[in-house]
Amino acid sequence: MIRSSGKYLASLRWIRLSVLASLVLLLVGCRGTPSEKPPIHLNPNMDNQPKVKAQSESHFFADGQSMRTPPENTVARGELREDARLYQGRDANGDFVTASPLPATPVSLERGRERFGIYCSPCHGAQGDGTGAITRYKYPIPPTSLYEPRVAAMSDGEIYTIISDGIRNMPSYKAQIPVVDRWHIVNYVRELQRQGPPDSTQMISAAQ
Template sequence: MLTALFFTIVFAGCQGSTSEKPPIHLNPNMDSQKKYKAQSYSNFFVNGSTMRMPVEGTVARGDLREDSGFYLGIDRNGRELTSNALEITNELLVRGKERYEIYCQPCHNANGDGQGLVVQKGLLPPPSFLDDKVKNFTDGYIYGVITNGVRTMPSYRHQIMVKDRWAIVAHLRKMQGK
């Protein structure tokens, strides 16, 4: 009997009416707390800044990468690597072909001519890997394009592991006859 009365009262209160009053927050879970927001003014610090500079020598977790050639495709002077950062082995070429077929072939086609399935469906064609201009790109440049994207090509930084990007570059060079 009490249960029926309880549900009647609850459902009667849910008639869809509006109210100007804020809803009752029974379990706040620290939803409303005093805090500084990034780039806001602070009276606490002398310079008035809320954000603090990291301690000198601090490295963000997972971002200590000593080999810029391997991770970025550039040397210490900022020049693109002219050759692959990895030793070219049969296993690397097989892995590169597998990754190429998964990530690159839909746009660039199996032979690298840029006439893949997405082009056949009406999208703009990507460059052909068989063109002399593309053949003259450095390995570091191609690695950078895979990593960061260019024009209509998206970045594959989060989809393809670093070693696999270099494997794809090795496979492209094999396709180009280099």
């Protein structure tokens, strides 16, 4: 009796072991043989989602396109850009606005300084004098010093437009910099120009 119960326990142990082994095999998703099929997916979770990807084909819409054209005469929410001064930097006559529609508050100047450091300083230099890091890498032409009298004489709307659309060898930054940030940068450029180029500041502080 004792012997047979020992045997019984031993076979129970074997059953447990083999169940455990097959569970482990199942968990690692191994079929035991090479297969062309996708791996066994025990927990599909949200890996396969019914959705359309940009530019993909659609079997739902009659024209076979998954990307839809907005209905005519409609504007997406938050995309109504009626304020030409803010969005185009131009007044009702289509001329550049002379002054930024955003007041140059300390908060605006600080935001402008930060954004200028990110988007403009690689080319124009942290002080805007045209000595950014890019000058070491054979950029087609050296970036303009923002202290040049020609730039200083520009209206705020013109500088806003240069940031938005780029100019000659300078690329457009409208995709990277939101409208309001562009105006903060304009305010900051104005502040830089008011303070004068870094060399003259150094000269002033050296003279003092």
